[in-house]
Amino acid sequence: GAGVSQSPRYKVAKRGQDVALRCDPISGHVSLFWYQQALGQGPEFLTYFQNEAQLDKSGLPSDRFFAERPEGSVSTLKIQRTQQEDSAVYLCASSPGTGRGYTFGSGTRLTVV
Amino acid sequence: SQELEQSPQSLIVQEGKNLTINCTSSKTLYGLYWYKQKYGEGLIFLMMLQKGGEEKSHEKITAKLDEKKQQSSLHITASQPSHAGIYLCGAARGSQGNLIFGKGTKLSVKP
Numbered sequence: 765g766a767g768v769s770q771s772p773r774y775k776v777a778k779r780g781q782d783v784a785l786r787c788d789p790i791s792g793h794v795s796l797f798w799y800q801q802a803l804g805q806g807p808e809f810l811t812y813f814q815n816e817a818q819l820d821k822s823g824l825p826s827d828r829f830f831a832e833r834p835e836g837s838v839s840t841l842k843i844q845r846t847q848q849e850d851s852a853v854y855l856c857a858s859s860p861g862t863g864r865g866y867t868f869g870s871g872t873r874l875t876v877v
Numbered sequence: 878s879q880e881l882e883q884s885p886q887s888l889i890v891q892e893g894k895n896l897t898i899n900c901t902s903s904k905t906l907y908g909l910y911w912y913k914q915k916y917g918e919g920l921i922f923l924m925m926l927q928k929g930g931e932e933k934s935h936e937k938i939t940a941k942l943d944e945k946k947q948q949s950s951l952h953i954t955a956s957q958p959s960h961a962g963i964y965l966c967g968a969a970r971g972s973q974g975n976l977i978f979g980k981g982t983k984l985s986v987k988p
Contacts (some may be wrong), residue, residue: 768919797975806965806978807920811905820975855919862974866910866921 766790768869770856775848776875785841785872789858796839797866799855805842807855813839846876880904881966883979891987895954898982900966902947909949910967910976911940919963923951953984961986 769788777783789796796817800823809823815836815860825830828847833839843850853871883929890896900909904941908927912920924933937954953960963983967976 770919795974800887804980806967806980807976809975809977812975823975831921853917857920859974866976867922867923868912870919871917873917 765794765869768856768867770778770854770869772870773870774873776789776877779876780845781876782842782844783846783874785843785854785859785874786855787839787841787869789837789839789856790860790867793858793860793867794836795859795861796833797857797859798839798841799857800825801853801866801871803852809812810841810854828835843874845872850874851876879980880977881968881979883964883966883982885982886980887983887985889985889987890956892957893955895952896984897953898951898954898964898984899978900949900951902968904947904968906942906944906947906949906968908941908969910969911949911951912965912967914965914981916963916964923964946988956984956986958988960984973981 771786796813798810801807812820812830813833828844830842851872855871856869857866859866884899911923912923914920924940926942932941939952942949963981965981967978971978
C-alpha cells in the first residue's frame, strides 16, 4: 500500500481482556518496528522484525506482550490480560532497510478500563 | 535520565513569529530525525540529518546538526497555525537502527 496501515484506530478493552493490534507495512519494506507511546511522552521501542524474523524484542515490557510477522509482511502485536498501564498509542513503522528512513502508521490508541 | 532531551517542552507563539526547538543527546549523534505529530495521529517525517554541520530546509522549516555539541535545532520561520503540533527528535540506536525519541515539544501558534 501507499503507507503504513494500522487497525483498529481505537480500542477499548476491559482489564484482563486480550487484544490484537494489526500493522500492514509498505509493500516490500524489510524492517518493521513497534513502538509504545504513553500520553505526553515520546514513542518507546518495543520490538523489531527483519522480514519474518523477530531480531529484537528487548523493549517488550512483559511476557504479556507478543508480536509476530509470520510471512514477513503484516504484523500483529498481541497483549494478553491487559492492564491499565498498557493504555497508550501503539505505533508501527516500516523501513526498506537500516538507515533508509522510517514511515509510521497512524497508530492504535488502546484504552484499558 | 532521558538520552534525548528536547527544549522547550511547550511553546506558544504568535502567528508570524520565528521559533527554535532544540534536541540534545547524551551520546554521540550519528543521525538525527525530526518528526511532527498531530494529536491522535502518527508521526510525519520532516527531515533526517546525518553529517555534522549538515543543514536541511523544507518550506519554512530548517534543521541543523551540530555533532560536536551532540545537538540539533529545528527552526521555523514566520510560523503559521498549520505548524502547530508536537515535534519529536529521534536518534538511531542499535545495529538495526531502531529509533529512540525525545519527549517532544508541543507547539501552539496563535492566530
